[in-house]
Every structure is written in C-alpha cells, then in structure tokens.
Amino acid sequence: MIPEIGHFALILALLLGVIAATVPLYGAARTNGRLIALSGPLMLGQFLFVAIAFAALMHAYLISDFSVLNVAENSHSLKPVLYKISGVWGNHEGSLVLWVLILTLFGSLVALFGRALPPSFRARVLAVQAMIAVAFLLFMLFTSNPFERLLPAPLEGRGLNPLLQDPGLAFHPPLLYLGYVGLSVAFSFAVAALIEGRLGPVWARWVRPWVLLAWMALSAGIALGSWWAYYELGWGGWWFWDPVENASFMPWLAATALLHSAIVMEKRDALKRWTVLLAILSFSMSLLGTFLVRSGVLTSVHAFAVDPERGVFILILLGVSIGGSLALYAWRAQALEPGGLFAPISREGALVLNNVLLSIAAAVVFVGTLYPLFLDTLTGAKVSVGPPFFEISFVPLMSLLLVALGFGPLLAWKRGNLSRAAKLLWPAITTAFIAVLLAWIIWGAGPVMAFAGFGLAGWLLGAIAVDMAQKAQIGRTPFAKALRRLFGLPRGVWGMWLAHLGLGFLVFGITASESWTVEKLVLLAPGDTVAVGAYDMTFQGVEPVAGPNYTAVRGQFSVQKNGAFLTDLYPEQRSFSSPPMETTEAAIYPLIGGDLYAVVGDPDGDGRWSARLYFKPLISWIWLGVCLMVLGGAFSLSDRRLRVGAPKRKAKSLPQKPLMDPAE
Structure with a gap:
C-alpha cells in the first residue's frame, strides 16, 4: 500500500508542477496578483508530495519490500542499514526521486526566502523551477517508475553493487545532486530575467548565494568521489578523467566562472550578458552529466542506466531546455544594457581573465569527453581521449589562472596599476622560490613541471599573505591595530582567502603525489x-x-x-x-x-x-585543499552582504529599490 501512496504522490506532484509552471507565469504576464501569489504555495505543495514519495521508497528499502522491483534489484536483507538507505539513490530510478526532491526543495527555499523579490519576477523563477521538475517527473513516471511492483515477490533481493557499499559513496551522490540541482536556481533566475528583459546588480547579489551553495556542494561531492576512488579501487589514483568524472567537473568549472562573473556584475553593473549565459551553461552542463550517466552511451561504475529509450527521452529534455534557453538568450540578450565600463588592467579585468581561462578549461573538458562519443556515433571509429590529452591542455590554463589569482586582489576596481601590484608581490615570488627549493631538498630531481607546480602554489600562498598584509595595513599601522583590522574584515574577504589557500594546497598535493610517488x-x-x-x-x-x-x-x-x-x-x-x-x-x-x-x-x-x-x-593535501575551499565558501555565504539579496522593508512609506534595473 505504501508504494502505491508514493506513486500517487508523484502523480500529484506532477499535476501541481504543471499548474505551477503555467498559471503564475500567465499571471505575471497579465499582472494578475492572485495568480502570481499561487506560485509559492504550489511549489511548497510539489515539494511535499515528492518528499512523501521519497519517504515511501525509503520505507520500502528499510523493510526490504522485494515486491517493489527497484528494491529487489538493488537491495538485500543482509545489507547494513546505511547501505539500505544509500541504496535508495544508488540506482537510476531512486536517484531520480532524490534529484526531483532536491529540485523542489530549492524551489521551496526560493519561495520562502525570496519574498523580497518583485512578485512577478519571483513567480517566473518558480515557474521555471516547476517546468524542470515536471520534465523529470514525466521522465520518471513514464520510463523509470521507482514503485513498479514485482509479483510474485522474490524471497531475497539481488543487492547493491559492492563498490557502492561504502560510506564515501553513501554521501557522494546527494552532495553532487545538491550541486547539480542547486545550479537550477541560477538557471531559473537567468530565464526569468530574460523573459522580463531586465537585469541589474541586485540580480547578481541575489543569485550569487545560490550559486555559492551549489558550488560548495559540488566541490564536496567531487572530492568525496575522488577520495572513494583513491581508497576503494586499489590503483592508488584519485582521478582518471573518466567521462562521468568530467561530467561533474564541467559544471564545477562553469559555476566557478559564474561566481566570479557575478562579482563584476554586482560591483560594476557589467558583464550582464556573459553572467546570464554562464548561469544557463552551468545548469546545462549538469543536464549533460545526467544524459551521460543515464543514456547508456557510457559503461562506467558511475553509470545508472543502459536503456537507449531513456537516453532518447533525456536527449529530448536536454534539447528543449538548453536549446530553448539559448534561443531565449539570443532573442533577449541584446535588450540588456552593457553596464559599467572598466579598464583592462583592473580588478574587473582580472576577473574577466579568470572567466576566460575557466571557460576555455570547461570547453577543453567538454571536447575531450564528448569527441569519442561523437566520432563513434558518426563513423563507428573507437578512440580514447585519456589523461595525457587533458594534462597537456588543462595544466597550462590552470597555471595562467594561478598567476592571475596573485595579481587580481591587489588591483583596484575600475582602473588598476599593474606595476604597483607587481612591486607588492615580491614576497610571493620569494615564497615561490622557497617552495621549489624545499621540493628539491625533500625529493630531489623530478619533472620540470613538478617544480613549476610547486612554484605556482607557493606564489599563490605568498600572494594571499601580501593581500592580507595590505588590507590590514601591516607595517603602516601599529601591529595590534593591524590585527584588529585584519580580523574585522568582512567574512566574504576571508572566504576568498580560504578558497584560494585551499587551491594552493590542492596544487601542492596534486603536484607532489603525481611526480614523486x-x-x-x-x-x-x-x-x-x-x-x-x-x-x-x-x-x-x-x-x-x-x-x-x-x-x-x-x-x-x-x-x-x-x-x-x-x-x-x-x-x-x-x-x-x-x-x-x-x-x-x-x-x-x-x-x-x-x-x-x-x-x-x-x-x-x-x-x-x-x-x-x-x-x-x-x-x-588534495582533500585538505578542497575542505578549505568549501570552508571559504561557507565563510562567504555567512557574510550578510552576500547572503541577503535585497534590502528588507523598514517602513512602508520608504521607496524600495527594485531588484531588476530597467534595460531601456
């Protein structure tokens, strides 16, 4: 009976999603306040019914109800409770329920915490979220029903893939989904802004915490997966540029670029079109990862499904969502004002360079991942694009990025002085030489690129120290006052330092383990x-x-x-x-x-x-570095300046600044 309740709850969630995707959108177009006001309750109701379905599936796993086909194929009565729970999302059908649960959860959070948004804009954002949920619910109900019955029920189930019976893999998928699906909020904000044709700095201020939250979850999920591969698979490595690994790495790169682009948009009202495009592409990369894992085009321990019919359904979903959003972008992007101007040598210019390098890196991973699939489809030829290709093309881009990260924080907004920043960075150059010297003393001879990697990591750590000294005015004010100033800096600044420090540790770990093992x-x-x-x-x-x-x-x-x-x-x-x-x-x-x-x-x-x-x-140090990066994200997220997207109303008589600045 409980599985039927779960199945019925998914059907009700689909019906509510159809209403939430159409009625408030129509109300926003007609400025009908009553219809607009339905968006929040409808999204909350959709989340409630998906949560009921998820709880019903969890119950079936916990009691080992083998009359449910999904449980019979992926569980066993002797499995520890932890793996019975993780078995819920350790398969194609169950993972889809978790995906939609997180998707509707994010929509509900926007409904609850987005009340400062203009009502029509909020309704459009939630309508787009509901459209995405409807697409996945249709996919689930018509091709991947998690509550399909198996009669007569077997006495015992087949069990979960033993490789997935591990604490690391129990939490790896939920973290990845939080990252993947969290980017849907940025996508919904971008599409809603394009529909309205208006975009401003407060839009970036509101969307940035959602991207930051998704980025943190995606970072933690990728790190947890690599750690599992390191200790579980027994080959001593932690990353192999597997296509499904790349499927999670591409949205991470795009989300990292989006975070930095949103800073420029918020501070200078610039890069509007580029930021909106990145918001679309980041979630599109997440959908691409979904296609790779569930279409049957890949054979991997990460892959959930091998049914081509499911792959066709996802391919259609991919084409409609990505194609439709990019078509809307092509139609409406010209209506967006270019925004503020800035010199190439400036903080904004450094962030643009950051965006360019990250975007090229994402494109390299995209081509290296999909080229064998395209070639196989078109010609039947079998080729393999392995680590050598990615290392040759990816490492130089990241090396340039590390150099830029040293200069960027020391440049002024709008117009910077490159020679002044270079003079300030002499301690960073010294730190780089010390790092190279220590590597030589400890491990002796090694590849030239290994010493270059140590030098770049040392450079980044030294540059962070220089930036801290400059912002605290160490050497220019009494030391006690400088310390008070340092620890009184906004959490967002500390978050940036921690994230960059984590990147430095990550480079140290990768370089040493790959070169001197x-x-x-x-x-x-x-x-x-x-x-x-x-x-x-x-x-x-x-x-x-x-x-x-x-x-x-x-x-x-x-x-x-x-x-x-x-x-x-x-x-x-x-x-x-x-x-x-x-x-x-x-x-x-x-x-x-x-x-x-x-x-x-x-x-x-x-x-x-x-x-x-x-x-x-x-x-x-690889995982220590990622932990520092996630901690840096948490510091930034806790900064009220970044966490609050729009000012709260203090008095009804005071005029409110609109979230969206008119484009015309």
Missing part, C-alpha cells in the same frame, strides 16, 4: 620486507575474516622507519555474494608528508601474495 609491485612471502621510500614494509601474512555481508582475505604489513615500529596496515580483498563481486580495500596510513598505501592481491600458488605498495607524498 614511490610504487612497488611485488610478490611477497610472510616475513619479506620491502623498502618503500624512507619506510620498510614487512609482510606478516594473510588471514580470513568475515564482514556483515562479505568474506575477506586480510593482509598485514608492519611498517618501520629507521628501525622503529610505526604502524600496521591491514588491506583486504573482499568477496560479496549478492551480487557476486570481489572488491579491494586499501590500507592507508596518512602522514603530514604523505600516505603509506598497501593493497594485497592474489596468491601465486607458491606461498607468496601479490602486493601493491606506495608512498604518495602530500596526497592528503
């Missing part, structure tokens, strides 16, 4: 010792162990440094029965200077076991 692939008998960098790893043997829904062979490695015991590592090879699959569980011991990493493989029949042993310098 020590790897040993060996066959070991119990008692054998292998030197891995400065550490000695002694293989103690293997033993069988049992988990909650698997059996495993667990190896043991004792680690010593300079003859002193450091730790024991216990890697495992796990065997699952539902569904049958073997997985690798790496053993990792994190240190400030790097990670010790061990994987136990198969026996050779002569009492020896294959093993893969690594020392990966500074690799944990």
Whole structure:
C-alpha cells in the first residue's frame, strides 16, 4: 500500500508542477496578483508530495519490500542499514526521486526566502523551477517508475553493487545532486530575467548565494568521489578523467566562472550578458552529466542506466531546455544594457581573465569527453581521449589562472596599476622560490613541471599573505591595530582567502603525489620486507575474516622507519555474494608528508601474495585543499552582504529599490 501512496504522490506532484509552471507565469504576464501569489504555495505543495514519495521508497528499502522491483534489484536483507538507505539513490530510478526532491526543495527555499523579490519576477523563477521538475517527473513516471511492483515477490533481493557499499559513496551522490540541482536556481533566475528583459546588480547579489551553495556542494561531492576512488579501487589514483568524472567537473568549472562573473556584475553593473549565459551553461552542463550517466552511451561504475529509450527521452529534455534557453538568450540578450565600463588592467579585468581561462578549461573538458562519443556515433571509429590529452591542455590554463589569482586582489576596481601590484608581490615570488627549493631538498630531481607546480602554489600562498598584509595595513599601522583590522574584515574577504589557500594546497598535493610517488609491485612471502621510500614494509601474512555481508582475505604489513615500529596496515580483498563481486580495500596510513598505501592481491600458488605498495607524498593535501575551499565558501555565504539579496522593508512609506534595473 505504501508504494502505491508514493506513486500517487508523484502523480500529484506532477499535476501541481504543471499548474505551477503555467498559471503564475500567465499571471505575471497579465499582472494578475492572485495568480502570481499561487506560485509559492504550489511549489511548497510539489515539494511535499515528492518528499512523501521519497519517504515511501525509503520505507520500502528499510523493510526490504522485494515486491517493489527497484528494491529487489538493488537491495538485500543482509545489507547494513546505511547501505539500505544509500541504496535508495544508488540506482537510476531512486536517484531520480532524490534529484526531483532536491529540485523542489530549492524551489521551496526560493519561495520562502525570496519574498523580497518583485512578485512577478519571483513567480517566473518558480515557474521555471516547476517546468524542470515536471520534465523529470514525466521522465520518471513514464520510463523509470521507482514503485513498479514485482509479483510474485522474490524471497531475497539481488543487492547493491559492492563498490557502492561504502560510506564515501553513501554521501557522494546527494552532495553532487545538491550541486547539480542547486545550479537550477541560477538557471531559473537567468530565464526569468530574460523573459522580463531586465537585469541589474541586485540580480547578481541575489543569485550569487545560490550559486555559492551549489558550488560548495559540488566541490564536496567531487572530492568525496575522488577520495572513494583513491581508497576503494586499489590503483592508488584519485582521478582518471573518466567521462562521468568530467561530467561533474564541467559544471564545477562553469559555476566557478559564474561566481566570479557575478562579482563584476554586482560591483560594476557589467558583464550582464556573459553572467546570464554562464548561469544557463552551468545548469546545462549538469543536464549533460545526467544524459551521460543515464543514456547508456557510457559503461562506467558511475553509470545508472543502459536503456537507449531513456537516453532518447533525456536527449529530448536536454534539447528543449538548453536549446530553448539559448534561443531565449539570443532573442533577449541584446535588450540588456552593457553596464559599467572598466579598464583592462583592473580588478574587473582580472576577473574577466579568470572567466576566460575557466571557460576555455570547461570547453577543453567538454571536447575531450564528448569527441569519442561523437566520432563513434558518426563513423563507428573507437578512440580514447585519456589523461595525457587533458594534462597537456588543462595544466597550462590552470597555471595562467594561478598567476592571475596573485595579481587580481591587489588591483583596484575600475582602473588598476599593474606595476604597483607587481612591486607588492615580491614576497610571493620569494615564497615561490622557497617552495621549489624545499621540493628539491625533500625529493630531489623530478619533472620540470613538478617544480613549476610547486612554484605556482607557493606564489599563490605568498600572494594571499601580501593581500592580507595590505588590507590590514601591516607595517603602516601599529601591529595590534593591524590585527584588529585584519580580523574585522568582512567574512566574504576571508572566504576568498580560504578558497584560494585551499587551491594552493590542492596544487601542492596534486603536484607532489603525481611526480614523486614511490610504487612497488611485488610478490611477497610472510616475513619479506620491502623498502618503500624512507619506510620498510614487512609482510606478516594473510588471514580470513568475515564482514556483515562479505568474506575477506586480510593482509598485514608492519611498517618501520629507521628501525622503529610505526604502524600496521591491514588491506583486504573482499568477496560479496549478492551480487557476486570481489572488491579491494586499501590500507592507508596518512602522514603530514604523505600516505603509506598497501593493497594485497592474489596468491601465486607458491606461498607468496601479490602486493601493491606506495608512498604518495602530500596526497592528503588534495582533500585538505578542497575542505578549505568549501570552508571559504561557507565563510562567504555567512557574510550578510552576500547572503541577503535585497534590502528588507523598514517602513512602508520608504521607496524600495527594485531588484531588476530597467534595460531601456
């Protein structure tokens, strides 16, 4: 009965969505206040019914109701509760319910917290959100019903893919969806602004926190996925430029550009057309990722569906949403005023350069990801675009971006002085040389690009220190007063520093781990010792162990440094029965200077076991850097200047500044 309630709730959500997508839009066109006022309650009602459907599906998983086809194909009665819960979104149908739940949640938040917006504009934003939800609800109900019954019900389910039975993968999809779907708010704001033909700085002020929230979630989701790949797949890497990895990276790049473009629009009333286009493209990249994962064109552990009919449906959705929004942009963008002017050498100019580099980087990833698919479709030829292509094309762009990030904060708005900024940055140049020297002392010879990477990361950290000193007036005022000034700066400024600092740590981690990793692939008998960098790893043997829904062979490695015991590592090879699959569980011991990493493989029949042993310098700094970036986003989001998009009414008699500035 409960699954039928969930199915019926989805149908009601679809009906409410159709009304929310049409009636308030008509009311806004006719300036009918009653129809406009329906937009908020309709969106809240749609969210309520989708939440009921999600709860019904969750209930079916928790009680192992195998009469529901989705549960029978993706769950098992012996699974731990955490993986029963994560199994709800660990499949195509369930993940769609989560997607629409988050989509309607964001729409509800706009309805609740967007009351300062002009009513007609708010109605248009919510109508666009409802249109997106209607499209996915139609897709779900007609091609991917999560509540389809299976009669007679089997006694046991097939179980969830063992690779997905991991705490990291339990939270990775929801975070990614928060990022993907969060960008729909920027898309809805952009389309609503194009419909009205009016756009101003307050629009950027209101949309920027939503983009920042989505960017934070997307950053955390991508980092969590890469961390899972690092410790779960057993190959020692964290990123392989897999097409589905790229599908999440492209909207991140576009959203990062959008955040910086919105700053220029808010401060200088400039880059209106470009900012609106980025808002459209960011969400379009999210929809493209949905197509790649669910169309069957890719075979990947990330892919949910292999049904071509579903792919055609998503392709139509993709064409209508992206094509329709870009057509609207082409029609209405000329009506938008260019806005304020600024010199090429200025804070705005640095942000434009940032946008150009990020946009080119997104285009490179787009081409590298889709070119093999297009070529296969058109000619049947099979080609592979792998890490070498992306590294050769992507690294130079990011190197230029790191250089620009050092100069940008030190340039004045509207018209800056490049020579003055360069003189101020001599400590950053010194820091870059120190970083290169330390890399040489610690690891010795290495690739030229590795030392360049360390130099650029050191440059960025030094530039942040210079900017902090300049804004606090260190050296120009008493030190105590400078400290008070420093800690009294707005949270948005601290957020920028933390995000850029995190990027510096990220570059340190990527460069060191990719350039100076020590790897040993060996066959070991119990008692054998292998030197891995400065550490000695002694293989103690293997033993069988049992988990909650698997059996495993667990190896043991004792680690010593300079003859002193450091730790024991216990890697495992796990065997699952539902569904049958073997997985690798790496053993990792994190240190400030790097990670010790061990994987136990198969026996050779002569009492020896294959093993893969690594020392990966500074690799944990990659995730530390992302954490700092997300923390920086949280600081900026907590800044009232950025969190509040429109002034609250203090008195009815006071005139209110409109959110949208007239274009004509």
